[in-house]
Amino acid sequence: MPLLFRRASLASLGLAFGLSALCLSPVMAQEAAPAAPADAAAAPAAAPVDPNAVVATVNGQPLTEADLVLAEGELSQQFAQLPPEQRRAAALSAAIEIRVMAAKAVTDGLDKDPDFQRRMAFLQQRALHGEMVEKGVVDKVTDAEIRARYDQEIANTPPVNEVHARHILVKTKEEAEAIIKQLDAGADFQKLANEHTSDPSGKSNGGDLGWFGPGQMVPEFDKAAFALEVGKYTKEPVQSQFGWHVIKLEDKRAKQPPAFDEVKDQAKQAVIRDKYFALVKSLRAGAKVEIPDAKLKQAVDTMEAGK
Numbered sequence: 001m002p003l004l005f006r007r008a009s010l011a012s013l014g015l016a017f018g019l020s021a022l023c024l025s026p027v028m029a030q031e032a033a034p035a036a037p038a039d040a041a042a043a044p045a046a047a048p049v050d051p052n053a054v055v056a057t058v059n060g061q062p063l064t065e066a067d068l069v070l071a072e073g074e075l076s077q078q079f080a081q082l083p084p085e086q087r088r089a090a091a092l093s094a095a096i097e098i099r100v101m102a103a104k105a106v107t108d109g110l111d112k113d114p115d116f117q118r119r120m121a122f123l124q125q126r127a128l129h130g131e132m133v134e135k136g137v138v139d140k141v142t143d144a145e146i147r148a149r150y151d152q153e154i155a156n157t158p159p160v161n162e163v164h165a166r167h168i169l170v171k172t173k174e175e176a177e178a179i180i181k182q183l184d185a186g187a188d189f190q191k192l193a194n195e196h197t198s199d200p201s202g203k204s205n206g207g208d209l210g211w212f213g214p215g216q217m218v219p220e221f222d223k224a225a226f227a228l229e230v231g232k233y234t235k236e237p238v239q240s241q242f243g244w245h246v247i248k249l250e251d252k253r254a255k256q257p258p259a260f261d262e263v264k265d266q267a268k269q270a271v272i273r274d275k276y277f278a279l280v281k282s283l284r285a286g287a288k289v290e291i292p293d294a295k296l297k298q299a300v301d302t303m304e305a306g307k
Contacts, residue, residue: 056092058099063092071095137275141268147260150267154257160214162255165225166207168192168246169199176237176244183233189248198243207248213255221245277307 051066072079072091079087110116166189170176179192190206197207214222224238228249238245260267284304291297 145271146268149271160255162213164211164251166248168197173237
């Protein structure tokens, strides 16, 4: 793909789906995780595991399969570089290490330290926040709501044209003007592109750029391409950061929105986001919150208003 292409965004697909920068909870990451391959022949279903099965005892206290699964999940980043067959053993070793160190900390009275207790209270509240997001928001999203959000975004998106164009990229304005003179004399655009363009991707396909929408090219190119009539080429060279272009417009059409299945996950995340903020708004409205520092209160109020 030529360098003059910009990265396509969701907005360029005609949908304004997006999530707030706020990290709602680990649940959100789980929602976006790809599904495992459904090839029963290649991956036979594993026998169900009893979560209460004891995998180890530490000072007489059982460490269960459920405890191990939790450890594997919480410490997954630490074990990402290990082969899969080693991760279970590494998680168990880590869980045992945590147990013995925690027991020693209790013996030494570290669990009574005020800073530790504050941190534990915060971690508990954060975990409960995550549970509330999962049970009170994510689990309540319906397929009908996801479809309705998709339909709403499509209906609210103004029609946009996309174009199919070719170009010849050269280093100097004089070279571009010479090519335009040849085109005026009846020369074939594709043949000239194959012979003269410095765009590597265009040397074998007549400078073909395929279909693209507004904003996907650098601004100078974008403006010139969308101003052309179908079948016409630029009568003046177009300068960009990459050099000088001669552009031909092959065709123009109304841009089709993405199919529902292509953006279903993004639509779901948008519904989750809206439900989350609606829940937060209702809870905050019923909560008595006092911030003595006037400057800090103003900053918080401004931030809340922007959500």
